[in-house]
Amino acid sequence: VSEQKTYSAESIKVLEGLEAVRKRPAMYIGDVGKRGLHHLVYEVVDNSIDEALAGHCSKIITTFNSDGSVTVEDNGRGIPVGLHKEEKKPAVEVVMTILHAGGKFDKDSYKVSGGLHGVGVSVVNALSEWLWVEVKRDGKKHKQDYKIGVTQNKLKTTGDTKKTGTKVCFLPDQSIFQETVFEYNIIAERLRELAYLNKGVKIVLRDERHEETEEESFRFKGGLSDFVKYLDTNNNPLHNKIITVNKEKTEVPVEAALRYSSTYNDNILTFVNNINTIEGGTHLSGFRSALTRSMNNYAIKNNLIKAKKNEKITLSGEDFREGLTAILS
Structure with missing residues (x-):
């Protein structure tokens, strides 16, 4: 006779933060196959698109790197780096490590926003072997590193800059995804679509995985x-x-x-x-x-x-x- 499993108070598991994402990734990105893998890129790009919709971003560059990682960079305002009152952490760290955290819940910051209802970039972080974010804001450059969604170091100021924007680089976790090779055409199709929907925004796709870099630029004045x-x-x-x-x-x-x-x-x-x-x-x-x-x-x-x-x-x-x-x- 098989051992009867009890269903008691002890059976109820409370998964803290991003642990839930790693336990049930398909709930957040659809699946762990090709579709879910490419969804990671869309989530990061959607944050940049939200900046464009708010009128603060005119250029987004997505790069397939030779090590299998992806970088998404924009010239928006940059994710805020000031201390978050409730979490007592830099705001950028809160956005990167806590589900349902982000500016899109504040109607004064974003009138329109896409993405996975605010879970986006923290989910990408949770499902990545490693991820780093660089923010250019208020004349300074800041950087922070993460591994499987866990913060590795305090937010560092790495230099001065006159530019603004956010740069996110991540490597999908091979232990989560069935495959981790991004298909150029799948991402290109979505980026082209976004360029049509957001007229005037320049969206660049670069592929540095081969000897010769492939690059396409999408920008449509007619929308x-x-x-x-x-x-x-x-x-x-x-x-x-x-x-x-x-x-x-x-x-x-x-x-x-x-x-x-x-x-x-x-x-x-x-x-x-x-x-x-x-x-x-x-x-x-x-x-x-x-x-x-x-x-x-x-x-x-x-x-x-x-x-x-x-x-x-x-x-x-x-x-x-x-x-x-x-x-x-």
Whole structure:
């Protein structure tokens, strides 16, 4: 007879801080395969993108290093380094080592933010063999090192600088991930997407793992319009001008770009805070119904739909979506 396992108060485990992340990594990054591995990069990049959304960052550089690590550097304000009142540690250390810590919970610091709801960079730290962060802020350069999420030394001031920004370098933990080799094309696709969604921000991807360094730079002045053009590369557009809508003054800022081509299928991408909402949502259903309603109203108003007397004919949403390429953010 197998030994009966008791379920008592002693069975309840309280995992402190980042220990929980290492115990159940898939809860935080989706899985420990290829998808989860690449998600680490997105999380660090998302912090830089949040700085860009707040209007403080114009350039982000992601580098695949020859030792298998990744560096993400931006020219934002730099993570604060002052002492955190509650934690009695430098703010940057709190962000790097405590779950749900960060500026995105303060509405005065970030109006819009993406990432894993604030768990992001500390999760990357927990799942890395080692990580270091360098902050340029208030005329000084600061650096701190970590191993599997644990602080290795006090925050050091390493010199003077006139620049500002944050630089994070990490090596994924081989004991956690099934594979630790980053695929250039997977990261490039996401960075290109982010450059379209954040017009004017320059996002650079470097690969220093081979004899010759490979480098790509993404920067799109047209934003979503350029994104539609990119998606329409192999299509035959029915009109050159891309229709754009931009509402900044509403409670939830909305931007959209759309164009029709001679293809039968539709391609509608929706994003919330730079995150692709592949499952759809009220924003997608709202967009579809608004498009159908507007097109029907226009058609009836301009006598484009011929109906018999006292008969009302309206076209379906599918009719209006045929050949449509649209992006909603």
